[in-house]
Amino acid sequence: MYPVSSQKRSWTFANEGQLMEFRVEQNSKYIELHEEEAQGRDLNEHFLTSAEERLLLKQYEIYLFDFCRRFEPPMPKCVVGTAFHYFKRFYLNNSPMDYHPKEILATCVFVACKVEEFNVSINQFVNNIKGDRNKATDIVLSNELLLIGQLNYYLTIHNPFRPIEGFLIDIKTRSNMQNPDRLRPHIDSFIDSTYYSDACLLHTPSQIALAAVLHAASREQENLDSYVTDLLFVSAREKLPGLIDAVRKIRIMVKQYQQPDREKVKAIEKKLDKCRNQANNPDSELYKERLRRLYTDEDDMPAEDASFHIADVSSDTSAMNISQ
Amino acid sequence: MILAAKRRQVNRRHDGRPGVPAVQDHQIPESIAQADGHVCGHTLCESCVDLLFLKGSGACPECMVPLRRNNFRVQLFEDPMVEKEVDIRRRILRDYNKREEDFASLAEYNDYLEEIEDIVYNLCNNIEIIETNKRIEAYKRDNREVIQRNKTRVGRDEYALEEMLELEKVQEEARRKELEELENEHKKKKARDKQALIEELMYSGKDAAQIVTEFAEKAEKQREEEKQLPPPKPANEFSTGIKFGQTADPSLLPVPKSEEGPLFVYEPLVPFSEGPTMPPTSEIVSRGYIAHIRAETPQENAGGFTSALACERALQEALQGLYYTATTGVVSAT
Numbered sequence: 001m002y003p004v005s006s007q008k009r010s011w012t013f014a015n016e017g018q019l020m021e022f023r024v025e026q027n028s029k030y031i032e033l034h035e036e037e038a039q040g041r042d043l044n045e046h047f048l049t050s051a052e053e054r055l056l057l058k059q060y061e062i063y064l065f066d067f068c069r070r071f072e073p074p075m076p077k078c079v080v081g082t083a084f085h086y087f088k089r090f091y092l093n094n095s096p097m098d099y100h101p102k103e104i105l106a107t108c109v110f111v112a113c114k115v116e117e118f119n120v121s122i123n124q125f126v127n128n129i130k131g132d133r134n135k136a137t138d139i140v141l142s143n144e145l146l147l148i149g150q151l152n153y154y155l156t157i158h159n160p161f162r163p164i165e166g167f168l169i170d171i172k173t174r175s176n177m178q179n180p181d182r183l184r185p186h187i188d189s190f191i192d193s194t195y196y197s198d199a200c201l202l203h204t205p206s207q208i209a210l211a212a213v214l215h216a217a218s219r220e221q222e223n224l225d226s227y228v229t230d231l232l233f234v235s236a237r238e239k240l241p242g243l244i245d246a247v248r249k250i251r252i253m254v255k256q257y258q259q260p261d262r263e264k265v266k267a268i269e270k271k272l273d274k275c276r277n278q279a280n281n282p283d284s285e286l287y288k289e290r291l292r293r294l295y296t297d298e299d300d301m302p303a304e305d306a307s308f309h310i311a312d313v314s315s316d317t318s319a320m321n322i323s324q
Numbered sequence: 325m326i327l328a329a330k331r332r333q334v335n336r337r338h339d340g341r342p343g344v345p346a347v348q349d350h351q352i353p354e355s356i357a358q359a360d361g362h363v364c365g366h367t368l369c370e371s372c373v374d375l376l377f378l379k380g381s382g383a384c385p386e387c388m389v390p391l392r393r394n395n396f397r398v399q400l401f402e403d404p405m406v407e408k409e410v411d412i413r414r415r416i417l418r419d420y421n422k423r424e425e426d427f428a429s430l431a432e433y434n435d436y437l438e439e440i441e442d443i444v445y446n447l448c449n450n451i452e453i454i455e456t457n458k459r460i461e462a463y464k465r466d467n468r469e470v471i472q473r474n475k476t477r478v479g480r481d482e483y484a485l486e487e488m489l490e491l492e493k494v495q496e497e498a499r500r501k502e503l504e505e506l507e508n509e510h511k512k513k514k515a516r517d518k519q520a521l522i523e524e525l526m527y528s529g530k531d532a533a534q535i536v537t538e539f540a541e542k543a544e545k546q547r548e549e550e551k552q553l554p555p556p557k558p559a560n561e562f563s564t565g566i567k568f569g570q571t572a573d574p575s576l577l578p579v580p581k582s583e584e585g586p587l588f589v590y591e592p593l594v595p596f597s598e599g600p601t602m603p604p605t606s607e608i609v610s611r612g613y614i615a616h617i618r619a620e621t622p623q624e625n626a627g628g629f630t631s632a633l634a635c636e637r638a639l640q641e642a643l644q645g646l647y648y649t650a651t652t653g654v655v656s657a658t
Contacts, residue, residue, distance in 0.1 A: 002645045003598040014650045158641070165617075166642025169635060172616040204645030206599065232600055232646070242649035 002204060006154040011089060013201050022092045024050045030095040030277075037275070047275045052268045053096050059265045060101035061087065061196050068109060071128050075118055077191075081159035083112035084195045090150050092201075098277045099143075106136065107143040115155045139282055160191060163209035171213070175227045186216030190254065197253040203246050210243070211250040367404045368396070409448045416444055419464050421474040428584060510550075517543060599646035602639060608632050613639065 002008055013019055027050040031043055038046035048056065064087055068080040086108040091101070106129065113120050122141065126133040148155065164187055171180045190212040194200065199208055210228070217224040233240045278284040366386040368376070376382055377393035384391050401407045420440050427433040446456040464471065521539045525532055595602075608614055609632060617635045 001596065002641065003596045003648075008645070008648075012648075012650070162638050163642040163644075166638035166640070169613055169616045169638055170642060173611065173613045202650060204648045206642055206645045207648065209642060210646065232643075235600065236647065239647045243646055246649070 002158045002206070005156065005158060007156070007158050008204070010152065010154060011085075011201065012204065015202065016198060019092065019198055019201060020050075023053065026091075026093065026095045027053055027097075030097050034097075034275070034277070046271075048095075048097055048268060048271060052271070053091075055260045055264060056096055056268045056272065057091055057101060058196065058260045060096075060105055062259070063102070064105050064109070065192070065195060067105065067128070071109075073120070073124075075113065076116065077188075078157075078159045078161055079109070079112045079116045079118045080195070081161065081191075081200075082116050082157040083109045085157045085159075085200055086112060086147065086151060088198065088201055090147060093150055097272065097275055099146075099280055100272070100276060103139050103143055103282075104147065106140050107147045110140050111144060111147055111155070112157075115157070135282065158205045160194075160205040160209035160212065163206040164191075164212060166206075167209055167213045170231075171224070171227060174231050175224070177217075177222060177224070177227070182220060183213060183216035183222075186219045187212045190215045193254045193257060194250065196257050197250075199250050199253050203250055207243065207246045208250055211247040214247060215251055215254075367399060405448070409444065412447045413444050416440060416447075416460070418475075419460065419471055421471060422467070423474065426470060426474075595640075597640070597644045598648055599643040602636070602643060605632075605636060608635055608639075 027048070031047045034047070035043070061084070064083060065080070068075060068083060087101075087105060090099075090104055090108065110122075110125055112118075113125070122137055126136045126140070129136045168180055168183070171177055191208070194208055194212070203211075214224055214228070228243070229237075229240065233243065278286040279290055281287050366384055368385075373393065373396050376385065377391070377396075380394075381390065381392045383389065397411075399407050401410065417440070420436075420443075422436060424430075424433050427436065443456055443460065446452055517539065521535070524530075524535050524539070528535065603611060603613065613635050614632055617631050617638070620629055620631045620634075
């Protein structure tokens with residue numbers, strides 16, 4: 001039940017300003033911590049600004065959707081929705097400079113597959129990733145616990161798909177609309193585009209679902225306003241303005257979405273390579289050193305014998321090449 | 325002294341000084357020393373006891389514990405340690421007489437049994453004697469009532485045994501009486517037969533020899549009949565005396581004691597929807613909602629899922645949260 005869920009309690013926010021605050025805060029926190037790495041240069045030159053981070057993440061949301069769309073075997077819609085939730089939630093509490101979005105992206109999808117009971121093995125999973133698969137396996141598996149921890153172990157996601165079914169059943173039963181099933185393609189495309197917005201962090205799944213249904217109806221030159229006012233909200237007219245407001249906001253959010261500029265993103269990625277947290281970069285010496293120490297601590301074996309994939313494939317930087 | 329001197333040859337450890345224990349003497353009954361509340365467990369032969377405790381009391385020659393002559397007992401077990409332990413155990417169990425039904429759970433009863441073993445072990449091996457005695461005193465004080473009650477109450481097992489013995493006695497009595505009656509009847513009959521034979525011989529004009537053989541034959545026949553006589557009693561019990569056709573004696577089955585814990589209180593689930601009210605479950609079918617959802621497969625139905633359930637859930641999720649307005653939101657994103 002959504003009204004008593006952790007999603008409502010901890011992950012549904014008041015407005016976009018609040019989300020922005022979190023993101024700016026994460027950005028400045030990271031810069032503060034790594035200030036000396038700039039070596040006297042302008043901080044804005046060396047580190048990503050909050051706006052640049054947003055742009056980068058927007059680009060990676062596109063990658064995330066493409067990755068899910070091309071996934072073999074084809075994955076159910078709810079896995080995609082859940083993966084997007086995880087991705088957005090993760091970067092509310094972390095800066096993309098700290099954890100590279102391409103790594104978190106794959107981990108989000110992997111965890112979403114598990115949570116939504118879409119059963120794929122790690123081998124099947126990394127077959128969808130171009131580049132070094134051993135390395136990808138290591139990255140996904142080593143980030144899995146980090147991700148779950150950052151989500152505060154709230155893994156249940158309420159997606160708008162079941163509410164959509166509910167509305168369609170209700171419309172078929174109570175309104176006299178002809179063949180409501182023709183709304184489906186429009187509903188699906190609307191839901192796909194909500195993934196790129198922050199709608200799921202601001203509104204309830206049923207509101208998003210209703211917005212999708214209403215949007216689809218207007219595309220089909222149908223009017224469901226009377227269904228909403230006379231049937232759904234007949235007993236609570238005073239609540240209607242709140243819903244209208246929510247639906248309007250969701251539709252505006254979707255409408256206002258702009259694809260990030262490719263060139264800009266490329267520049268940002270270059271910048272990111274320099275300013276990202278090297279301790280979390282699987283290609284960096286720092287990361288290898290840290291991992292080596294971790295392994296030797298755990299297994300109590302000499303550092304020379306520590307053999308693991310990441311050290312072996314250090315020359316290959318094209319791993320996790322999801323974007324191409 | 326003479327006896328002791330004699331024994332010197334028999335037992336290597338008896339070195340002539342009276343009072344030094346002769347452990348392996350089987351001919352003369354040995355006694356075990358016992359002081360009030362404390363048994364030192366050293367053995368003495370009876371003649372040594374006579375010698376050393378002439379005055380009625382004295383110190384144990386081995387460990388100098390003051391002893392009374394009255395407290396010497398004949399040793400039953402060869403090993404004095406066993407003797408001592410049996411004695412201590414008997415004394416301890418006089419007070420530690422709780423039974424399983426006095427405890428709420430088996431675990432508590434087991435703890436209690438363990439405590440007894442601890443005490444017995446401590447007393448036998450002279451470990452923390454004073455503390456252990458204090459513990460016993462404390463236990464006696466705390467449980468005076470229970471101890472008293474259990475002392476007066478005959479154990480349930482003993483009670484059952486007594487009942488069985490009583491029953492056996494009654495049965496034996498009945499059997500004895502029956503036999504007696506049978507024998508009396510037999511005797512009377514014999515006398516009657518004899519009388520009849522004499523009368524026959526006296527008054528009938530038949531040949532005496534013929535009458536005698538006739539009667540002998542008759543008696544023979546009767547005896548045979550009697551042999552078949554005792555009718556088999558209807559079997560209503562096993563050879564062990566346990567009745568069958570009767571449900572198990574309820575006293576033999578201890579009532580299981582449940583662990584005391586807070587009782588489960590059912591609180592009905594109050595659906596909190598934050599949206600328009602759901603159509604009631606009964607109307608899902610009657611108002612035609614169900615027509616717009618895929619019917620369940622037999623496999624799904626076997627798992628307990630019906631299309632009405634799925635329909636209800638979809639509607640519920642559609643209506644939940646529709647009234648939500650972002651007034652406060654979440655304070656922190658953790």
